[in-house]
Amino acid sequence: MEISYEEERVLSLPITTLENTNNIEIDIEKDRDIPLPIFLKFADVEYRVHQGSRNPVKAVMSSVASQLRMERGGKQILKGITGSVGPGEILALMGPSGSGKTSLLKILGGRLHGDIKGSITYNDTPYCPRLKKRIGFVTQDDVLFPHLTVEETLVFAAFLRLPRNMTRQQKYSRADAIIKELSLERCRHSRIGGALEKGISGGERKRTSIGYEILVDPSLLFLDEPTSGLDSTSASKLLHVLLSLARAGRTVITTIHQPSSRMFYMFDKLLLISDGSPIYHGRARDSMQYFSSLGFVPELAMNPAEFLLDLATGQVNGISIPEALRGSPDLQELEGKVTKLLKSKYKTEIEPKEKQEHQGLVKPYSKQMQVEIQVKKDWTISWQEQFLILSKRTFRERCSDYLDKLRLAQAIGVATLLGLLWWKSKMDTEAQLRDQVGLMFYICIFWTSSSLFGAVYVFPFEKVYLVKERKADMYRLSVYYACSTLCDMIAHVTYPTIFMVILYFMADFRKSVACFFLTLFAILLIVLTSQGTGELLGAAILSVKRGGTMASLVLMMFLLTGGYYVQHIPKFIRWMKYISFMHYGFRLLLKVQYSGDLMYECQSKGGCRSLQTSPSFDTIDLNGGLYEVWVLIAMALTYRFLAYICLRRRIGSHPF
Numbered sequence: 235m236e237i238s239y240e241e242e243r244v245l246s247l248p249i250t251t252l253e254n255t256n257n258i259e260i261d262i263e264k265d266r267d268i269p270l271p272i273f274l275k276f277a278d279v280e281y282r283v284h285q286g287s288r289n290p291v292k293a294v295m296s297s298v299a300s301q302l303r304m305e306r307g308g309k310q311i312l313k314g315i316t317g318s319v320g321p322g323e324i325l326a327l328m329g330p331s332g333s334g335k336t337s338l339l340k341i342l343g344g345r346l347h348g349d350i351k352g353s354i355t356y357n358d359t360p361y362c363p364r365l366k367k368r369i370g371f372v373t374q375d376d377v378l379f380p381h382l383t384v385e386e387t388l389v390f391a392a393f394l395r396l397p398r399n400m401t402r403q404q405k406y407s408r409a410d411a412i413i414k415e416l417s418l419e420r421c422r423h424s425r426i427g428g429a430l431e432k433g434i435s436g437g438e439r440k441r442t443s444i445g446y447e448i449l450v451d452p453s454l455l456f457l458d459e460p461t462s463g464l465d466s467t468s469a470s471k472l473l474h475v476l477l478s479l480a481r482a483g484r485t486v487i488t489t490i491h492q493p494s495s496r497m498f499y500m501f502d503k504l505l506l507i508s509d510g511s512p513i514y515h516g517r518a519r520d521s522m523q524y525f526s527s528l529g530f531v532p533e534l535a536m537n538p539a540e541f542l543l544d545l546a547t548g549q550v551n552g553i554s555i556p557e558a559l560r561g562s563p564d565l566q567e568l569e570g571k572v573t574k575l576l577k578s579k580y581k582t583e584i585e586p587k588e589k590q591e592h593q594g595l596v597k598p599y600s601k602q603m604q605v606e607i608q609v610k611k612d613w614t615i616s617w618q619e620q621f622l623i624l625s626k627r628t629f630r631e632r633c634s635d636y637l638d639k640l641r642l643a644q645a646i647g648v649a650t651l652l653g654l655l656w657w658k659s660k661m662d663t664e665a666q667l668r669d670q671v672g673l674m675f676y677i678c679i680f681w682t683s684s685s686l687f688g689a690v691y692v693f694p695f696e697k698v699y700l701v702k703e704r705k706a707d708m709y710r711l712s713v714y715y716a717c718s719t720l721c722d723m724i725a726h727v728t729y730p731t732i733f734m735v736i737l738y739f740m741a742d743f744r745k746s747v748a749c750f751f752l753t754l755f756a757i758l759l760i761v762l763t764s765q766g767t768g769e770l771l772g773a774a775i776l777s778v779k780r781g782g783t784m785a786s787l788v789l790m791m792f793l794l795t796g797g798y799y800v801q802h803i804p805k806f807i808r809w810m811k812y813i814s815f816m817h818y819g820f821r822l823l824l825k826v827q828y829s830g831d832l833m834y835e836c837q838s839k840g841g842c843r844s845l846q847t848s849p850s851f852d853t854i855d856l857n858g859g860l861y862e863v864w865v866l867i868a869m870a871l872t873y874r875f876l877a878y879i880c881l882r883r884r885i886g887s888h889p890f
Contacts, residue, residue, distance in 0.1 A: 270368060271321035271599055272356050272453040272485050274342065277589060279315045279352035281337055284308035311337045313510040314352070316588050319503055321453070324476060324486045326493075326518065328539065329507035330547050335489045336374075336458055338507070342487060343371045343456040345705065356454070357603035366707055370447030374458040376439045377702045379631045380428035384421050384442050388412055388449065390627045394708045395450050398615050412445040416475060437468030441475065448479065455479060457488040466494055473497050490539075498538050508546040513576040515584055528579055529556030548572040613710065620713040628721045636725045645729040646736065648680065653740025660742075661834055664848060671850045673741060674823045675798040678816055681730055681757060682764045683789055688726070689768025690785045692718060693881065694778045700885055711885070715878050719769065726761050730754075743827060752826040759866045760819035766873030767815065773880035792816040801853050815869050821854055822862040830856035 311334045319325035327335040340346035342354060344361050354361060356368075378387055388409040396405045413422050418441055426442065427433010434442070440460055447455060457476070461469035473493075477500055480486040490501075504521055506514040514521055522538055525531075525545060531554040532541050544553060548569025559571055613620070629636070652673065661667040693700070700714065734754050743753065768785060775781045795803065796816040803811055811817040830846035846856055 270453050270602055271483050272368065272603070273318065273320045273358075273599070274354075274356055274454065274485055274487070275318045275358075276342060276354045277316045277352055279312055279338065279341065279354065280310065280350070281312040281334070281341060281346075282308050282310045282349040284349060308349070311510055312341075315505070315507070315510075315512050316585050317503075317505050317512070317515045318588065318591070319485055319487060321483050321485050322480055323502040324480050324488065324500070325503040325505060326501040327487065327489045327505050327507065328491070328542065328546075330543055331491070332509075333507040333546065334510040335507050339456055339458055339487065339489050343369055343454070345371060358600045359603045366705075367450060368453040370450070370452035370455045371705075372440075372443050372447055372455070372457040372460060373702070374460075374462055375698075376426075376443045377698050378426045378439065378442060378446070379627075379699060380426050380431050380433060381631050381634055382627070383423050383425055384418050384434065384438070385409070385413065385423060386627075386630060387426060387442060388445055390623060391446050391708070392449050393615075393623045394620065395614060395706070398619075408449060412449055415478075416441040416445050417471075418442065418445065435468070436463050437465075437472060440464065440468075440472060444472075444475065444479075453484060455484055455486045457486070459489050459491060461490065461493065461497075470494070470497060473500055492537075492539050492543060495537050495539070504542075506542055506546055508548075508573050508576065511577045511580075512585075513546060513573070513580050514542070515580075515588060528576070530554065545572065545576060613707075617710060617713060620709045621717060624709055624713055624717045625721060628717045629724075632721060636721075636728075641725070641729060642732070645733045649733045649736035650740075652676070653737050656741040658740075658742040661828075661832075661845075662837065663835060664850075667834060667845070667848055668850055670741075670743075670827075671798070671824065674827065675796065675820055677737075677757065678760060678796065678820050678823065679793060681733075681761050682792070682816055682819070684729075685726055685761045685764035686768040686785050686789055687782070689722065689765045690772040690781045691778055692722065692769065693772040694776050694781050697776050697885070700881075704885055711882055712878065715881060719765075719874060722765065723762065726765050727758055730757050730761050733757075749826065753823065756819065756822045756826050759822070759863065759870070760815065763815040763819070763866050763870040763873070766870045766877065769877040770873045770880065773877040773884065776884055796820050797853065815866060818862040818865045818869075822860065822866070824851065824854055825856055825858075825860060825862070828856055 315338060317325070327339060329335045337346060341350055344363075344365065356365060382390070389406055392405040392409040393402070396408060400408075413419060418438060421434045421438050425431065425433045426439060433439070444455075444457070444460070455476075460472055460476070464472065476486055476488065480502075490497075493501075499519055501518040503516065504514060504518040505512060506521070514524060516524065521542060525542075530545060530550070533552050533554055536552070541553070544550065548571075550568065550572055555572070556575070559568065559575065615623075635641075656669065656673050659666065659670050659673070661670055696718075703709065704711065731754060734757055738750055738753065743749070767788065771784050771788065772781050775784060791810060792814040793816060794800065795811040795814045797811065797820050828845050828851075830844055830851075832845045833842040834845060834848070836842040845851060
């Protein structure tokens with residue numbers, strides 16, 4: 235009796251996996267350490283991008299012909315792709331750049347949505363969000379925090395992603411086992427590194443990315459160009475890792491550009507794509523024989539991957555072609571004829587067989603899949619546990635910024651310089667008083683700009699990490715925002731405190747314990763409100779360049795309406811000062827430092843005058859209470875709430 239390829243693959247799975255197929259009523263939660271085998275089938279998958287509706291600016295600037303083309307339906311990326319892959323297999327998606335292989339990978343992994351047609355099933359079940367816990371997705375760019383070590387990266391991920399019924403020791407043991415399984419012991423205590431910081435090698439970084447995904451033991455593992463940027467030895471080692479993962483019962487799908495001959499024959503299945511259309515799907519080792527049967531034979535020794543990519547682009551230099559295609563004088567016309575022939579042969583010879591196998595193949599795991607997706611989705615750990623773990627990770631990642639020697643030197647240096655310039659300053663005369671008021675406003679400017687620009691870049695820089703982890707449902711968005719804000723407050727509180735301790739006594743401000751702490755409190759309130767403003771701008775824009783530009787504009791507007799340069803603002807533009815936290819912060823500083831009953835100009839001919847009569851306080855009632863405190867607190871809370879709403883709209887897939 236002849237055994238089909240799918241049956242042969244099932245029989246080659248580990249014994250523990252096969253035993254589970256005999257008991258359909260298996261307790262999924264109990265046996266979570268054994269991945270549920272998944273057969274992935276996809277048929278007639280089409281994907282179209284409507285560029286005109288997504289980017290109207292480009293549509294306006296494009297030519298009339300381009301606009302008409304987009305109105306007719308946009309650009310079609312995928313043009314009816316059919317295939318399948320089962321547990322224990324590695325399916326390689328191969329094709330030239332721009333052929334659509336990455337788009338197909340994202341669609342199969344549930345990472346791309348839009349105008350998609352066709353059928354995609356997982357154990358005969360359509361995709362639903364609850365399948366996320368069974369899917370691992372490794373992007374082409376390794377999205378890992380550069381300041382964490384390999385061990386910290388995997389341990390924090392294990393604490394966040396593994397189920398709550400596992401103890402902390404079990405989660406740590408799981409991360410340790412992954413480190414050993416992927417041969418990362420040598421670099422477990424090394425930092426990941428990045429563009430500006432030296433770290434582990436490219437191969438080690440890629441294996442760490444894979445370990446990050448297989449921590450939860452996914453049944454389906456998707457990888458986008460995993461060997462990109464690696465040398466042949468590192469790429470071969472990585473593929474052996476993927477092979478061992480597949481043989482453990484997982485279904486592995488990867489895009490690949492141009493593997494070596496040795497790597498090519500390690501793939502179980504191959505899907506070759508040409509300009510969005512398939513031209514081959516089947517066993518990788520049978521691909522050369524298939525194209526030879528069509529009349530395409532290499533005339534010299536070639537890497538199979540190079541030969542297939544040449545055919546996918548229609549280039550037949552050094553390749554013998556069928557008699558029907560010979561004699562074409564135009565090279566471009568010949569390339570078009572080659573790809574057209576290969577696409578038509580696929581439609582007539584491969585696709586019908588593949589669809590027939592889809593219909594006749596009955597999967598033993600369909601009922602298990604139906605049971606699993608009906609289980610109510612819940613977070614792996616509670617809000618409080620997520621907060622504690624994410625706070626530790628956030629502090630560990632940003633620790634180098636919080637304890638930056640340059641920032642400390644800046645705070646001490648500027649405070650010392652200002653203290654020397656305003657050394658033992660007085661307020662006996664109008665000129666001396668004006669100097670002190672100028673120092674107060676400069677303090678507002680310095681800490682407003684430092685806090686505003688320090689916060690505006692946080693979310694744009696961490697956007698890629700946040701998007702990746704939110705797609706994996708690692709934690710609630712509210713937890714991330716709370717951790718980010720509270721951890722950043724460490725630096726926003728520490729450095730201004732050091733600054734004021736130095737400057738306050740050098741400038742000889744009012745020597746009173748209450749006055750000192752009120753002044754420090756006012757500065758910290760300005761800093762925290764500025765931080766909230768920066769977070770709002772960063773969350774709303776999520777662009778480093780545009781965020782910095784917008785922060786500069788906001789700072790300039792608030793600076794001009796702060797109440798120092800212009801006290802009597804024209805009525806038609808006076809509303810601006812009421813939304814300026816610098817306006818309220820500057821007024822608060824003056825109120826806590828000065829009192830309307832204090833006297834000055836006692837040496838003048840007119841005798842002593844109260845500070846309230848000074849032109850510097852024309853628009854300020856020094857004895858009018860500290861209502862600015864409540865205004866600044868309300869602003870700080872409002873800005874943070876709006877920042878969270880912006881993040882939720884731009885990134886968050888779940889409300890909380």
